[in-house]
Each structure stands twice: as C-alpha cells, then as structure tokens.
Amino acid sequence: MESGGNLRAAVFGVNDGLISNASLIMGVAGASADSGIVLLTGAAGLVAGAFSMAAGEYVSVHLCDRQDARRFARVKTLRSCRGCAACCTTASA
Numbered sequence: 001m002e003s004g005g006n007l008r009a010a011v012f013g014v015n016d017g018l019i020s021n022a023s024l025i026m027g028v029a030g031a032s033a034d035s036g037i038v039l040l041t042g043a044a045g046l047v048a049g050a051f052s053m054a055a056g057e058y059v060s061v062h063l064c065d066r067q068d069a070r071r072f073a074r075v076k077t078l079r080s081c082r083g084c085a086a087c088c089t090t091a092s093a
Helices: 002-031 035-080 085-092
Strands: none
Touching: 002 035
C-alpha cells in the first residue's frame, strides 16, 4: 500500500509538471532562438515540477493519514470511556 501511494504521488507530479513545463518552454522559446537553451530549460523545468508536485502530494497523503490515526485513537478512547474524568478530558483535548 505504501509503494502505491508513492507511485500515485509521482504520477500526479509528472502530470501537473507537464502543464507548467509546456508553458515554461513556450516562454523561453519565444525569447530565445537557441534550441539548446530551450531543451535545457525544458528538462530542468520538468524535473523541478515533477519533484515539487510529488512532494506536495506525498505530504498531503501523509498528513491525511496522521489525521485519520488521531481520529481513530480518539474514537477508540471515547468508546472505552466509563465516565472517569481522566480519559474523558484526554479524549476531548
């Protein structure tokens, strides 16, 4: 399951990176006639965009997992509570 989440993050990163990279390439191509500069800019933009989007997706997925774990722990505490002040105040915090 963990590798599937990482693969998903990479796919989303590449997909979103292609849109911004196409815009970057068109802008540089319009400003410079040198094909080497356009190619280098495109490659650098593709790598940077893919890593940026993959990192954002990775953080998003893991924060969501942490929130789910906290909710589960809180529900588990509330279900086991018998009305004592200790666990009820801990669960509501």
